[in-house]
Amino acid sequence: MTQNRLVRAAVAGSGALYAGFLVFYVGDWGGQDLRSFVIDASYVPLAVLATLLAVRIVRLPGLDPRTRRAWRFIAAAFACKLAGQTSWLIEDAVLHRDAYPAVADYLFFAFVPIMLPGLLLLPGASRGRADRVKHALDSLIVGASAFMMLWYLVLSPILEQRGIPASALFFSAGIPIGDLVLVLALAVLLLRRSTGADTSVRLLAVAVATLVVGDTSYAYIQLHDGFVSGMWSDLMWFTCAYLLVLAAHRRYREAVQDPAATHARRTGTNWLPYGAIALAYALLGTLAGKLGLFPLGGMIIGAILLTSLVVARQMYALRENRELAVTDGLTGLANRTLVTERLAQLTAQPVREGKHAAVLLIDLDRFKPINDAYGHEAGDAVLCAVAAALRSVIRAGDTAGRLGGDEFAVILQNLPDAAVAERIAQRLVDALRTPVIFGEHVLGVEASIGVALRGPDAADAEVLLQHADTAMYAAKRSGRARYQVYTPELDPRARDTELRRAVAAGEMVVHFQPAVSLTDGSVKAVEALVRWNHPERGLLMPGEFIDFAEETGAVVPLGEWVLRDACRQVAGWHATIPGADRVRLSVNLSPKQVVQPGLVDIIRGILDETGFAAGKLILELTEGVVLEPDAQTVARLEELRDLGISIAVDDFGTGYSALSYLRRLPVNILKIDRSFVTGIADDPEARTVAEAIVRLGMAFRMSVVAEGIETAEQARVLADMGCGYGQGYHFYRPLDGAVAAEALRALSPR
Incomplete structure (x- = not known):
């Protein structure tokens, strides 16, 4: 416990250091020597803390093997960056060497090949072959856009330079190429939507993105005017260092809170490749204006418009396909897939006092005799009538779905108290007693409902469904056409x-x-x-x-x-x-x-x-x-x-x-x-x-x-x-x- 307090204090101190750095940087205080020493020295404690936090994750018991391997590489990359920061402090602020590349540049350059397997090894959601191909194409779109930016800003000017030493040329070109590889890994990581430690992965991704921006500006400045500490690349690098600290600290907290935590698979649209396309077109437009290519401007605008329309059409089709994929064809309610997703989203949220949620499982009583006596059309009419009854009772924001056959589920969120779930369950019991008119026949239908309230002992989706199922069968044993709230006494095993x-x-x-x-x-x-x-x-x-x-x-x-x-x-x-x-x-x-x-x-x-x-x-x-x-x-x-x-x-x-x-x-x-x-x-x-x-x-x-x-x-x-x-x-x-x-x-x- 004392160790955790020390770590939290160190992370808070790193935030104070970052705030102080921003004030010092924006204030432009002191001469160049003082600025170089303060800025270069400020990197070291952040690099030390990030490395120690990453090692702490690697040594954490209960971590899955793939995550542990990934963070071993990440910790090694942090250590390499620490060595580079220390070397740069000595070379730039103490010895005042202006050689390029410096020893620190070699260490910074080694950061990329060590960090790369760490990013790629981070666990992601299990995907089918079609998903893997789609995500590979999306990653290449992002990489192609990044290549256009790097080519225009760095690579092309490098190749036009004459008389540059081979080592300087190697580093000037190698840094953006290495960053391009990191961008590709970053795209793969984000498009894959990691199933675990989502917040920490996002922090890590933003840190790598700021590093790429800083490296690109560094290579550009080094080629043209020569880099000195205090330029805006330092702001990007320092932001990266602080984000690495936050990412490592957040990942440890996630693992300690729930080592097996997995977030629900996100099925929404990922805007990363579309953002990359927009960035590439923006570069084309800027270049056209700069080089006087406005005779081609109409074609560029037309290409942008056509691409936007194609993207919009694709987005609409994706939305339509998504609705078809998660909707029950007969009743129009959510199907099992969407119910499972909504339940996973509910259980991914922490249990909070004063915030209540419940799952209701509904099974129709004596539905099979209706199918057998009057045919499946009569059964379908009953199911549609049940769907209408569910819609009439549940609130906006709740989810009603058909799991299959004559079994339905309702997910109730943001309830003011647990008693509301019981009142809704009773209203459903009453609503489902309404007879269904089918031709000349009046079909009676009733339902047994099991209610499972979310709480500390039922925070998991699978446990909630088991509790609701147990309660539902208890309602059937008690005489049917009623609801039953789950209690531990109903658990067959208990x-x-x-x-x-x-x-x-x-x-x-x-x-x-x-x-x-x-x-x-x-x-x-x-x-x-x-x-x-x-x-x-x-x-x-x-x-x-x-x-x-x-x-x-x-x-x-x-x-x-x-x-x-x-x-x-x-x-x-x-x-x-x-x-x-x-x-x-x-x-x-x-x-x-x-x-x-x-x-x-x-x-x-x-x-x-x-x-x-x-x-x-x-x-x-x-x-x-x-x-x-x-x-x-x-x-x-x-x-x-x-x-x-x-x-x-x-x-x-x-x-x-x-x-x-x-x-x-x-x-x-x-x-x-x-x-x-x-x-x-x-x-x-x-x-x-x-x-x-x-x-x-x-x-x-x-x-x-x-x-x-x-x-x-x-x-x-x-x-x-x-x-x-x-x-x-x-x-x-x-x-x-x-x-x-x-x-x-x-x-x-x-």
């Missing part, structure tokens, strides 16, 4: 980790609901029901976590734990409570557990571990598991039956019931869903259906258990039908282990 941790940490508890005989009221079995004793949210019912556990697979370790704990507790009752050994244990088996290849071995191991008798265990399967079982599932269930374990079908009648599986599978208990029990006391139709299910179970020689019995009349009616067992609040609510044990002890014979 929730899965939390659920598995809860199992390992002992936060799960088993409650037991007794099932009784409808003839004498005696307890015949207890059903194990899991609860989550959450440390923050309290006791959670299965509805709050079982479905999610099924989705993620966490239900497998959870189901094993429930079976083990329930067997352990009930085995203890059997051993300590008189008469309790007649009570059987019923445990639900999830669909994911049923398809486990090692299911039988797992259950056998749990029974051996807890000492629970297999003949006292009932495994309950949902109807969906056994509706169309494969051969392996049937084999596993038969193997469990052979161990003495009973198999029950839970919630019978709520799925797509088929009588065939009752014959194919080793099922010996049928549990009637509570929906068939409600109303049987006073609804003849409900009573008839319930009786049919009871008779069906009896026909297959199964024990029938009715769930959800809440009144004595319901229990009496079921008993009259022949239903043997019942379970519900009329008899017992789910009880924790200790209370259930006390209830059994109270019923045991004295």
Whole structure:
């Protein structure tokens, strides 16, 4: 931290030095010797600081290899410039030598070939072959324009000189030629639009540009009048030195703030080649006036006009192509490409307090049935209506786009507070409920919307989209046609980790609901029901976590734990409570557990571990598991039956019931869903259906258990039908282990 403060102080000091240099230079203070010494000496601290900052970047941990190689060359070029500045200070201000070329000139000349690979190695955006060819042509345009300027100002006058020493001629011509190469590298760098450290690259480019101007003027002055310190080339060189300091400091800050930062690829027009063409034409016009070529002036003006029209036409075509490339052809909204670009631009900005942004992912509910029933034209009409609804709700400056199919996205920027995103999401939900008229049909369409708010933990584009997607699927699970704001609790990975941790940490508890005989009221079995004793949210019912556990697979370790704990507790009752050994244990088996290849071995191991008798265990399967079982599932269930374990079908009648599986599978208990029990006391139709299910179970020689019995009349009616067992609040609510044990002890014979 102290080192960073020293560096910031040094950079601030370099700015003060630059300001002082400008005052001294413009004020024209002192005689020539004083001016030479002050100006020459002022370069050295800037060169030292720039070199140290560049070395600091090279030594920075975590820098990508290509950037590190580039800055090694740049640091070496800075060091070469430092050596040249020091040599020039001694030769010009101390020894007063006027030899040309001086030793410093050789060092300055070496700056170009060392700096060149550094500029070319700086990372750029990944481009296709067509882009590379286009950028090469643009770079050559810039180079050709620069060559015209250098030829007119320096090279042509050099070649016209007579009697110049070979070394002087070499340096006078070599400096502009080297600068021309730097201009080409600079053009390549800018046209490539580097994906990283954009500000530092721009500072570096401007520094190189001022160096080229300074070198060109130096070569020109040296040929005609002879150069002395204090001429305006010094102003360009000193500006270059200060910009090099800023570029190196900025690059380090960018790397420290985010070593992997990448800016969004810019797709706008790059004006650099067009500016170079304009500069070349300006030179032609000046030359025509100077040499008296105005008979050709009309042709030059015409050429400039024609080129301008071609450029304007190209710019319009590029704009039109750009709009076509980023617009969804059906809805006219932004397509996935533009949405991705806008999202990248949003996330490239720093997260600031008081500035809010959000991403909304919108998925239409039950869109496929519309396509299937009415055809794709109806589906297209719905999509266009959705686009119109989005436009009517979002604000100017926000982005609405179609990602594909029936999935849309909205990017909200510059929100005054996070609640605005929720209000917009609710307005979208309401707007999308509007029916769509298609011919003679009225098509209903609704949408589920996931809202992800940008913040310190969701500043990245990919993370924002993941959060919005997670929230959107949570909205669908919650009943569709609504919006859901992302919270960490919705994250499948985080929730899965939390659920598995809860199992390992002992936060799960088993409650037991007794099932009784409808003839004498005696307890015949207890059903194990899991609860989550959450440390923050309290006791959670299965509805709050079982479905999610099924989705993620966490239900497998959870189901094993429930079976083990329930067997352990009930085995203890059997051993300590008189008469309790007649009570059987019923445990639900999830669909994911049923398809486990090692299911039988797992259950056998749990029974051996807890000492629970297999003949006292009932495994309950949902109807969906056994509706169309494969051969392996049937084999596993038969193997469990052979161990003495009973198999029950839970919630019978709520799925797509088929009588065939009752014959194919080793099922010996049928549990009637509570929906068939409600109303049987006073609804003849409900009573008839319930009786049919009871008779069906009896026909297959199964024990029938009715769930959800809440009144004595319901229990009496079921008993009259022949239903043997019942379970519900009329008899017992789910009880924790200790209370259930006390209830059994109270019923045991004295």
